[in-house]
Amino acid sequence: MVKVPFSLSTRLIGAALIASVFTSACSNESATQEQGMPPSLVEVQQVETARVQESSEFVGALEAQERVQLRPETEGRIVSILAQPGQRVEAGTPILILKSDVNQAQVSGAAADVSAAQAAVNTARARVQAAIAERDRAAADVELQTTEYERTAQLAAEGAQSQQALDQATNRRNTAIAALRAAEDNVGVAQAELNQAQAQFDRAQADQAVARSNLSDTEINAPIAGVVGNIPVRVGDVVSTQDVLTSIIQNQVLDLNISVPIERADQLRVGLPVELVDNLGTPLVNGEISFVSPEVNTTDQAVLAKASFPNDGNLKDGQFVRARIIWESGPGILIPTSAVTRIAGQTFVYMAEPGEPSPDGQPQMIARQQPVSLGSIQGNNYQVLSGVEAGDQVITSGVLNLMDGAPIMTGPPGGPPGQPGLEQPPG
Template identity: 30%
Template sequence: MKTFVRLIIVILVLAVVLGGIFGWKYVQQQQSEAQRAQAPPSTPVETVRIQPQSWRAALTSVGSLRAINGVEVANEVPGVVSQVAFESGQRVSQGDVLIRLEDSVDRAALAALEARARLANETFQRYADLLPRNAISQSQYDEARANYQAAQADVEQQRAQLAKKTIRAPFEGVVGLRQVDLGEYLSVGTSIVDLNMLDPIHVDYSVPERQLERVAPGRAVEVRVAAYPDRLFTGETLAVAPSVNASSRTLDVRARLDNADHALRPGMFADVSTLAPETREVLTLPRTALSFNTYGDFVFQVVEDDQGQTIASRQQVTTGSVRGDEIEILDGLEAGDRVVATGLLRLRDGQPVSVTEQAQGRDSADKTRTVRDEKVEG
């Protein structure tokens, strides 16, 4: 009898426990269904409107800056440095003296040759007076004239040799770092200093052969260098190589840039944009507003559903050229459409959103501006 009572008590306890568990699960299920029945909370997003802009197409490339005239000044004759007439980094004019070599021996030799030339000239003049009177023969007169001319040639040769002892600037420009010292003996061809003409300056770059029609003399170019990331240098193309490089299938182009403040230096690496002569109207968005993947590019367009609720609708788009942080939209959107500007990873198609703020500077659908360095994909 006692065993039966205990069994009944155990069964009742188990029934109470299981009933409590099932009851709690039922309450949780009801709460979950109630939550799912409620509308999901809206996600705050920042939006931007797609708008037309005037883009000026440009062919981008990389190049190197070089001086219009740039040489390593060296001596033609050996000698000891007797004077250094410039300072490193100094601006010089054409013909300015850079250094002088010791020239006392050459000056003495020139004086001796000039004396011989004067004597030969006097002899020649005397024979010229005697020839009409038949006091000398024609051969003697010719010999005196030849001696005088030879003496004059020796003088000119020595003067040229002496002039080489003074090294002058071959053109106007800026000298680099001095490589020689006072009293130093220089053999022929010793590097003295670099001299570069910095204003204007050239930039050499290459373009693919298929882009030949996009480059021509007189086209405007824009150049950026790492030393001045916020500065844009402008110029124009000067010449296009007449032949294509057979190994790289590229075409060499040279452009000239204004460089009055000498900010650009030879050897600098440059990003070069060759601008097209015409502009075109395009629709653009910030690159942050697009999601790029192998299945196609898309944006989240902000629209209203049938109930009037603001949602993020996934929209497939076709993109075009890229200019900095801006990208061209070829298909999928129209001017004035509003899309989510940032934070695409937290959104899904049809998710309710609340617009908290528009991206600054792009809140007008009809705003236009000129973009001058669009990248043309090769």
Template identity: 30%
Template sequence: MSKRSPGAATALVLCVLLPILGACSGGAEAEAQKGGNAKGARGPSQVGFVTVTTTDVPLVTQLGGRTVAYETSEVRPQVNGIVQRRLFTEGSFVRQGQPLYQIDPSLYRAAVNEASATVASARAAADAAQARANRFRPLAQIEAVSQQEYTDAAAQARQARAAVAQNQAALETARINLRFATIRAPISGRIGRSLFTQGALVSANQVEPLAIIQRTDPIYVDIQQSSADLTALRRALAQGGVTPGSTQVRLLLEDGSDYGYTGTVQFSELQVNESTGTVTLRASFPNPQGTLLPGQFVQTRFTQAVTPNAILVPQNAVQRDIGGQAYVFIVGPNNKAIRREVKADRAQGNDWVITGGIRAGDKVITQGLANLRDGADIRPVPANTPQRIAPPPAGQGGGRGKAGGQSKGGGPA
């Protein structure tokens, strides 16, 4: 067997490898050309748009609040004595003037009788003094008695009449104290528990009340709003950027359900709470079923102002740059994407409230925003338009299948 030289062996290997490398290079170029053709065939990206219009957008504010009784009265004794009876059921509804407690009236009834007797005695003395003065008058005219005696008699008659009036006032005071022995409800409402029982000694100067009555229909809701937000609202109203809203208030209960009745804002405080930096707004609500109880935490929702001629844009259409500036893309001439900086004041539900940067009739792009650039070619369609995926032509599909078969066949080779 003859030996081959190293040069001949190298030449043989090159002859074998060159056709294979040429085939692989040709396949790569074909695949690149195919990808380029596919990319060019894809064309402009499809985007969805909405045509915006202007509308009046309410500034809906949701704030927390506490319920407060419409009227509150502490039942207190105005005389001293022992409580004989409690005349009401705890937790029941009482009416103004209804008896609640009975204090032992014995001393006050005796005081009335004493004052009554004193008045009768004073009236008798006054009658006698007046009769004496009447007798002295003609005698003084004929000088049967001195003028000084008649003057003294007339003065004594007037003093007697004054004593009658004084004792009459004392009698009225005694009667009032006797009436105060029966403690009555000062207002109509629901009364709480009794803090004193039968047999307790009460006095007019005691600290604790006997019971508390609260009127809860209607009922107040005290709403706390930041003074900074209120100042901004007043400035916007003064500049004409917004118009005043409604005074109607909706109420959300602690479980998130709607209260059902609509309330009305009555007034706002004229000072800021130094510890919280808030201003109190008071609203009034009907409460016929007694659903709301004093001290309950609730959420209020009301329209403080209305932004006229604003535009609502879906939140996903509004983007922000690194500086925080809001912007949107709109459909421009020749189906170009145009970037517009907008003034997005606040969110309203699932939309942004836009007050500048776009106009009614603009087509704002809301779908297909990924990698979208200013000036890019687009194919705009109305938002949420279903995409149609059609099968490729028969000839093209067969060619791809055939090419794929060759690729799979050539891969292992």
């Protein structure tokens, strides 16, 4: 006894089963033709060459490329809301206005300090000027007394003046020099006081600038251009620096993070086309891969890729979507999924072909069962690898009621019967 391998025996059994199906179908065709079974109403579609894609589907959530949460820089009460959720704004657009009594008081106090410091500077400057004037008078007096001393000394040497007159001239000169030194010291003290007053004035101005800046923080502006998100606060609410007032979302382009299995990593590249599809697989938005991570996630052995999609306003930040990466695309054959039947694991379609004329001599079409090899599903269509060619007439409706060789007539489902094998004229 010869042992047949399991896989070979399985193929032999399948072939025998298919052969029995065709034998039964042929006998059914003969019986159908002999018994004069009425033709079935079906729809027929001519097969055409279409673009076939090799793709993989992924699910994820869309993310805005830039999103900013707005928080107040200072505590305050909301007195005005100037924007609406969903409104598109430019950078710098006022969104909310806060009122802070503390900041206003700080601004007022800082302004008073600046005024006081300015007055102190003016007073110190006046003292410097007075001290300089006094020093100049003292210097002039020293010059005068020195001249007098020199004249008296000459006359005393000639015997024209007494020693007492010389002593008095010497004393006046020394007094003038001492007064000049005191005046110069006063100028130094006054200048130091002016410098101190000027420093105090500079500090007061800096404090005033900070207070004004804090006051301006009560106006919350959009830091970027985008769409205003939800505004959970209301006029009259008191908010702190930890509260989120709203968000600005830049959603002209949305990104989708995709974890691609490592087996496909060699096919990933920037610019690879990606489609967002609905539940039926119908393409909605076209995008492309904009980023491929240079490393592999060791946990799930996947490569992170980012796909970017233009947004016409229908896509939302955080929205869950189905995305299809198109690995390859080329010409091929597609047929509707409704045209496919399965028997014993084998896939078939019914082809509309000319049959024998009816007893009254009219032309007649029949359904011819054709085995096919199928590829992946694209939307509502199967890719056909073999068994069907462009130009074939494939039956797309009513296939469950057909058998090989059964007479058919074409027309819209549920419509009135047409001539066997002829399409109903448009009415």
